[in-house]
Amino acid sequence: MTNEFHDVFTVGIGGAAGDGVREAGQSLGTLLSDLGFEVYISFTYPSLIRGGHNFSRISFSKEKVWCDHGKLDVLIALDEQTIILHKDELNPDAVVLADSFEADDISRLGANAVVVPMSSSSKVLEAPPITRNSVALGATCYLLDLHFPQMQDVLRQVFRERRLEVNIRLADIGFEHMQKLNFRHSRNLTPGQHTKDLVDGNMAFGKGLEAAGLNFYIAYPMTPATGILHYLALKQKDSGVRVIQPESELTVINMALGVAYAGKRVAIGSATGGFALMQEALSFSGIAEIPLVVAISQRQGPATGVPTYSSQSDLRMVIHSGHGEFPRIVIAPGDADESFTAGVDALNLAWRYQMPVLVLLDKLLSEHSVTMQIPTGVPIDRGLMAENVSEQYGRFAITGDGISPMAFPGTSNAVVKTTSYEHDENGITAEEALPVKAMIDKRFVKTETLLKELDRRETIKVYGDKESKNVIVFWGSTKGAMLEAAKYFTKPVKLVQILWVEPFDSKRVTEELKGAERIINVECNHDGQMASLLREKTGIVVTQSILKYDSRPLEPMELAAQINSIING
């Protein structure tokens, strides 16, 4: 089965780390989205700075592309290793562009092995080797009949002053080379109607935070969450957000608690390993009801694990994170659109309910780029503020819905006391049984209030044939592979995505699953963590699980084949 049926076209660009593989992929992706295509870009790389093998895969179509496609229609090889590693992924009519070919590759590929003078052109212009991917981009424009002047505009955006002229010249050389050969790919490509932004999940999440009035972002670098830090750091001058990168994750979260105590909206982010270091302070945000947003991007663990590859193995760790018992919200978006929404919702909910809100991302979601429409004019909820503060103000006043009015230091008459100890309504240490229990009950009343919130929120999403008795359950970035695979299912299937993992929307999930004859759970971990959570929260036992835990993403065509064999079995 090829991906031809749904007209998804895939270009792969491979080279060593330092060859500009990611940047070339982004440039091509930007051009395609500017032309109105829907685009999905994956980027695969080992944890090193130079050498190794980096690979960008740009899948595009006139309809939404949910995920990476495994089969390639064009392969741009910036080094010989790229051909060796990817020659088995080529569609039958695939075209390969390279500086040179081995004899047996030429005999296999025939006329579709196209020599493009990438390195030699860079050398002639005395430009550094990395510029050779501009030759490749020019050649690709001719090959795919893409509007070349618009490619030049994209390059102008990318390079601005730095080596702009030479990159434009090299793109010309690539384009003219293919023009002389008069070589075009046999498939015709039609773009969609609308141009969109090309963003990865980290950037979308950062944009969501900004839209919801973020004041501070604090983080220590750790793949795959670092993109949020980079994005917001660059935006500081425009948006007024302030970004701090302190000495450790412990500092990150404790500093953030200080920021929120003083009344400013703050988010922090890390991979789950970094989040593991933050546990004691997360628990502090729980007991002291400090509004805090934490982005946690999963990668393959345990420990340092496989740092630049993907996983969904931290669901259980995150919903149970922090010692002691305290309410929290955990949202697991499945794509860039949902990451944006999660950024907005997380900040608003943290301030409305005065509790930690955790957003569970992963490497695929964080680092893969996709076309999306960035929403504007999102609502900002600043939470319940104390009015007409008197000397009797108590930061932890017991109220009917568990939410105490907030005042911040600097408010006349108010003494604002916050503490990691259990405390009374005024924030003074409490160790007697009655006030201890009263304050725990007060915090958990907020969970009751929050359960009403669930009815107003998209806690789950249902796709496909809503009447089908074959149901697939999934969460997080598995959405991409699943919805792409669903284009190729041979029988109607109902698809249920779980977005809110804490509090778990048992009512709605049960409604969607109760009539099913077969429930297939799909997730990227060893233990089947969602299957066990589902059983814990609803009593529903899945019929079977498809689990992938080799740190590599689900491939939609393979997944479609697996599911077809189950539903037809």
Added chain:
Amino acid sequence: MAINLTTTSKITWCPGCPNSQILVSLRQVLQTMVAENKLRIEDVVMSAGIGCHGKITDYINMNSFTGLHGRVIPAMTGIKCANPKLTVIGSCGDGDAFSEGLEHLVHAARRNSDIKVFVHDNQLFALTTGQASSRSPKGFKGKSTPFGSIEEPFDPILTMLSVGATFVARTYAGDMKGTERVIRAAIEHKGFSFVDIIQPCITFFDTRDFLKERMYWIDEKESTGDLKKAIEIVTSVTDKIPLGIFLNTTKVTFEEQLHNL
């Protein structure tokens, strides 16, 4: 009218504990500064970590942030970043400034965060009933070191001077006038202030007699603007314990730079 900084919380420090002297000195400085219109009390945040010292926030009627053991310094920087108009002061123990979380003290000093850190330095873990801390002298016998500590003690003053703190001082809790003067100077300093307050633990490690013979106030005219001189003062004596303001210099603060990008 003098502001009321007392609370109804019962003081649970051991009777005679020098922590009470630090509390009274601190209240006195704040009351004086408020009376002189140098501060509005609502614009001050008192912070603390966890240990005997950490109870101080329950005993002082003002904004307060009682953090985690060893982790209050980052929170203090966070408070100052969020609202630079606030005066952010705080107590730590030697356990939660020099043992757990030492990196926070070093980095806050290095970045010249505009916060004021007062260490209640009793040279052991007292609230956990008497174990060696990184400040206990070599040979210290506590419950976790029954045969004597085998570690050299940490030198906070020399460390703070060498990592870029702009205000470095030491005082003795029992000398309340001296402590008030140093705390006030620390609060008035713009930038990172570090004050090591020697606070003998009268229950587990009573060093009062030992200290009395060895402590002396330095001549601050010689020292306060000059890092080399400050280092010379604190390293030239081994059998004595110098008190006073060793360094008081000005440098742009972290928070000023953060908000002036």
